[in-house]
Amino acid sequence: MLTVTINALWGGNVPAVKFGLRAVPPLWSAFWRFVLGTGCIGAWATVKGVPLRPQKGEWGALLLLGALFTVQIALMNIGIHFTSGAMASILIAANPLFAAAAAHVILPDDRLTPARTLGLAVAFGGILLVFLPGVEASGGESTLLGNLVCLSSAALLGGRLVFASRLLRRMESTRVMMWQMALSLPVYALAGWSLEQVNWEALGWEPLLGIAYQGFVVAGFNFMAMAWLLQRHRASLVFGFNFISPLSGVVLSAWLLGDELTWHILAGMIAVGLGLGLITRR
Numbered sequence: 001m002l003t004v005t006i007n008a009l010w011g012g013n014v015p016a017v018k019f020g021l022r023a024v025p026p027l028w029s030a031f032w033r034f035v036l037g038t039g040c041i042g043a044w045a046t047v048k049g050v051p052l053r054p055q056k057g058e059w060g061a062l063l064l065l066g067a068l069f070t071v072q073i074a075l076m077n078i079g080i081h082f083t084s085g086a087m088a089s090i091l092i093a094a095n096p097l098f099a100a101a102a103a104h105v106i107l108p109d110d111r112l113t114p115a116r117t118l119g120l121a122v123a124f125g126g127i128l129l130v131f132l133p134g135v136e137a138s139g140g141e142s143t144l145l146g147n148l149v150c151l152s153s154a155a156l157l158g159g160r161l162v163f164a165s166r167l168l169r170r171m172e173s174t175r176v177m178m179w180q181m182a183l184s185l186p187v188y189a190l191a192g193w194s195l196e197q198v199n200w201e202a203l204g205w206e207p208l209l210g211i212a213y214q215g216f217v218v219a220g221f222n223f224m225a226m227a228w229l230l231q232r233h234r235a236s237l238v239f240g241f242n243f244i245s246p247l248s249g250v251v252l253s254a255w256l257l258g259d260e261l262t263w264h265i266l267a268g269m270i271a272v273g274l275g276l277g278l279i280t281r282r
Contacts, residue, residue, distance in 0.1 A: 011248020
């Protein structure tokens with residue numbers, strides 16, 4: 001039930017990013033999202049009495065995780081900027097495919113089976129359907145570029161989540177989630193200050209609400225709940241419930257952003273969901 005809730009809420013992340021990007025560019029959007037996220041996790045750690053200072057021998061792994069996290073989120077925000085919300089929702093939600101492949105290599109107790117391999121093939125077929133129609137989306141968005149960047153972010157996310165699940169077997173989950181976000185903040189601030197310009201005239205309630213959702217719901221509640229699950233269940237099983245995320249994301253993008261639900265988007269969503277179901281089938 002918790003995983004279903006998390007993934008339904010995660011589906012709202014892409015529309016929230018889209019709302020935020022109306023005024024706040026990708027890197028600044030990531031910065032403010034994780035300012036809010038680190039605040040939520042810091043408050044949780046204080047209430048629970050969890051020490052956030054890394055222990056001896058943890059810094060190297062946390063720095064690597066922070067680097068992966070920073071690049072992956074930057075790619076995600078940039079990709080969402082250049083494609084439709086529905087397409088981005090499907091492509092980013094495909095991260096369990098890459099997680100399953102990475103888990104097969106990294107985690108000895110989480111191997112691919114013939115059924116899971118078939119699931120990978122079906123889901124990748126769904127991804128190809130998303131790329132079918134061409135290079136322009138409604139409103140002149142550069143779909144091909146955005147789709148490729150979103151898919152790159154999904155691949156990096158899948159690998160990062162498996163790496164994080166391995167760390168969570170020997171590190172406290174709150175500390176891991178806190179530091180991967182905190183280490184990204186100086187990078188986003190410097191890059192945003194150097195490369196981007198906030199559109200202050202467009203900064204209304206919709207962009208602010210979008211960033212608040214990303215920070216409090218996704219970076220705060222969802223990340224902590226996912227870390228709790230990864231400490232107690234197999235990585236591929238937890239990630240497999242992500243088939244709910246593209247469904248939620250596509251529906252919310254159509255409702256909130258006015259995205260057109262074409263046949264290739266719906267077929268891609270169904271194929272990705274079916275493939276993820278096969279990956280996690282017992």
